[in-house]
Amino acid sequence: MNGTQIVGPVIALAGWTMLIWAWMIATRLPALRAAGVQLGKLRGGTGRNADGVVPDRIQWKAHNYNHLHEAPTVFYAVALALAVIGQGDGLNAWLAWLYVALRIVHSLIQTLWNKVIWRLAFYIATQLVIAALVLRAACHVIAGS
Amino acid sequence: MIGMEILKPLAVLAGWTMLMWVWMYATRIPAINKLPKDGSAGADQGWTGAKLEALLAPSIQWKAHNYNHLHEAPTVFYAVALALAMIGQGDGMNASIAWAYVALRVIHSLWQATVNKVAVRFLLFALSSLCLMALVLHLIMALFH
Numbered sequence: 642m643n644g645t646q647i648v649g650p651v652i653a654l655a656g657w658t659m660l661i662w663a664w665m666i667a668t669r670l671p672a673l674r675a676a677g678v679q680l681g682k683l684r685g686g687t688g689r690n691a692d693g694v695v696p697d698r699i700q701w702k703a704h705n706y707n708h709l710h711e712a713p714t715v716f717y718a719v720a721l722a723l724a725v726i727g728q729g730d731g732l733n734a735w736l737a738w739l740y741v742a743l744r745i746v747h748s749l750i751q752t753l754w755n756k757v758i759w760r761l762a763f764y765i766a767t768q769l770v771i772a773a774l775v776l777r778a779a780c781h782v783i784a785g786s
Numbered sequence: 787m788i789g790m791e792i793l794k795p796l797a798v799l800a801g802w803t804m805l806m807w808v809w810m811y812a813t814r815i816p817a818i819n820k821l822p823k824d825g826s827a828g829a830d831q832g833w834t835g836a837k838l839e840a841l842l843a844p845s846i847q848w849k850a851h852n853y854n855h856l857h858e859a860p861t862v863f864y865a866v867a868l869a870l871a872m873i874g875q876g877d878g879m880n881a882s883i884a885w886a887y888v889a890l891r892v893i894h895s896l897w898q899a900t901v902n903k904v905a906v907r908f909l910l911f912a913l914s915s916l917c918l919m920a921l922v923l924h925l926i927m928a929l930f931h
Contacts, residue, residue, distance in 0.1 A: 698832075701832060704834055710857075711857040712857065714857055714861040715800050715803055715864075717864070718796060718864030718867075718868065722793050722871070725790070725868065725872055726787060726790060726793065755831050756830055757830055758830065768807055772804045775797060775800045775801050775804055778793075778800070779797040782790065782793040782797050783794050783797065
């Protein structure tokens with residue numbers, strides 16, 4: 642279909658989120674066991690309770706997994722809106738791929754190294770790309786151009 | 787295009803989220819720069835916005851609280867608005883309800899970021915949730931009718 646190429650990066654980012662989930666589970670469950678937490682006996686509580694209990698580096702994966710359910714939700718909404726009106730090809734698709742690439746780098750920074758200034762720099766870059774997509778979507782749906 | 791009117795309020799709410807992002811940075815980054823410098827090893831690594839709760843003035847954090855909040859309930863709005871647009875039900879009454887939702891969310895943001903008396907914030911959130919419920923109900927009716 643014409644105008645729906647932007648669905649490609651949408652699926653790619655959703656898939657990346659699943660990979661980070663698997664990474665989080667693979668590192669966190671052994672770390673919880675090592676910290677003496679007996680999952681079978683837990684009642685209530687949330688993932689935040691693991692901050693300070695398991696090593697920071699383990700929690701970084703979880704922080705990024707959570708983060709992938711925040712700002713990217715606006716990306717999904719705008720990208721799908723562009724696809725619905727047939728404007729998801731060309732520059733809009735390239736901007737979406739750029740967004741996904743920057744989010745993957747952001748994930749790798751946060752999960753592995755996590756210098757806050759670099760994380761911030763990449764976050765700003767990703768948000769500028771979303772802002773561009775929002776602006777272009779707004780022009781299409783409101784001004785009709 | 788028929789049924790796509792609802793994408794206008796969707797794009798406006800996404801754009802409003804970008805403005806709250808800018809407002810958050812414009813107040814938060816100067817506030818962070820005024821904090822005493824922590825030169826200890828690892829101080830520039832790994833922390834998240836949650837750490838700033840205890841360090842920054844509440845009125846600075848209110849902008850961030852609202853920015854985060856814009857990535858919570860509105861995700862359901864985006865999903866429902868896109869679904870309504872796809873089935874050609876995004877015009878007329880549904881578009882009006884979506885505009886009401888976005889207007890209430892903008893007022894909710896302004897309130898939370900400035901005055902932030904909780905009773906009023908709760909009322910604004912409850913009203914916006916009623917709009918969302920109406921849209922969800924209309925979607926279910928349109929799909930299962």
